Amino acid sequence: MISFQNVTVRYPLGNIALDSVSFDIEDGEFVYLVGPSGAGKTSILRLLLNDIHLSEGSITVDDFEITSQKFKKVTELRQKIGIVFQDFKILPESNIYENIALSMLVKGFDKSQITKEIDDALRLTDIEDKKYLFPAQLSAGELQRVAIARAVVGDRSIILADEPTGNLDPKTTWEIMKIFKQLEKKKTIIFATHNTDIVNSMKRRVIVIKKGKLIKDKKKGGYEL
Numbered sequence: 001m002i003s004f005q006n007v008t009v010r011y012p013l014g015n016i017a018l019d020s021v022s023f024d025i026e027d028g029e030f031v032y033l034v035g036p037s038g039a040g041k042t043s044i045l046r047l048l049l050n051d052i053h054l055s056e057g058s059i060t061v062d063d064f065e066i067t068s069q070k071f072k073k074v075t076e077l078r079q080k081i082g083i084v085f086q087d088f089k090i091l092p093e094s095n096i097y098e099n100i101a102l103s104m105l106v107k108g109f110d111k112s113q114i115t116k117e118i119d120d121a122l123r124l125t126d127i128e129d130k131k132y133l134f135p136a137q138l139s140a141g142e143l144q145r146v147a148i149a150r151a152v153v154g155d156r157s158i159i160l161a162d163e164p165t166g167n168l169d170p171k172t173t174w175e176i177m178k179i180f181k182q183l184e185k186k187k188t189i190i191f192a193t194h195n196t197d198i199v200n201s202m203k204r205r206v207i208v209i210k211k212g213k214l215i216k217d218k219k220k221g222g223y224e225l
């Protein structure tokens with residue numbers, strides 16, 4: 001479970017990115033995070049990655065409690081989390097297999113486990129035939145599939161997606177959403193997006209953030225700007 005309790009984030013120059021935000025997300029839930037540009041969506045995701053620190057309040061993720069900059073178990077927490085961002089951050093010099101394998105190698109998984117999980121992830125994302133190609137040989141939609149495959153391998157229970165369809169055309173967007181649908185219930189997914197078509201078609205819980213405040217938390221989904 002992920003729990004935000006009265007989380008406030010002030011950036012050094014005094015910007016309030018989040019203002020006493022509270023919510024709980026159960027294991028296996030799929031939650032949209034929506035709101036205008038600058039609302040604080042990415043800040044919520046970055047807190048979970050410990051890229052930025054909270055000024056007040058507390059965050060718990062399972063047994064981890066992030067209450068201050070002194071949070072020590074950053075590496076262990078990060079190992080639970082897969083990220084899928086708008087820019088794919090795929091290493092250009094490595095092939096697709098190597099890109100996906102990297103985090104598992106770092107975590108010390110053995111070779112047979114790595115091979116098995118990558119094959120499963122490539123099947124899930126339907127890019128088995130791209131395994132030994134290099135990123136420059138793939139389309140934007142295919143690269144986003146690689147990013148999803150990379151996010152799911154290695155025992156990760158949480159997927160953070162930040163506008164993952166932002167660079168994609170509508171058809172590719174729906175193909176990517178189908179993959180997220182298959183991950184539902186197996187992973188906890190927080191999906192930040194501006195795309196109201198997605199939010200209103202594949203209806204799930206919606207958390208609406210505006211100017212750093214949580215203004216709505218709708219269990220049944222749907223959202224209008």
Ligand SMILES: Nc1ncnc2c1ncn2[C@@H]1O[C@H](COP(=O)(O)OP(=O)(O)OP(=O)(O)O)[C@@H](O)[C@H]1O
Nearest residue numbers: 011012015016017036037038039040041042043044
């Ligand atoms: N590194 C930073 N230093 C200072 N202020 C920042 C920093 N990063 C973000 N902010 C501010 O925090 C607020 C929330 O930003 P955030 O990136 O979380 O918004 P967002 O909802 O993800 O927006 P978008 O939809 O455009 O991605 C904004 O006012 C932004 O200017």
Ligand SMILES: [Mg+2]
Nearest residue numbers: 041042043162
């Ligand atoms: Mg953002």
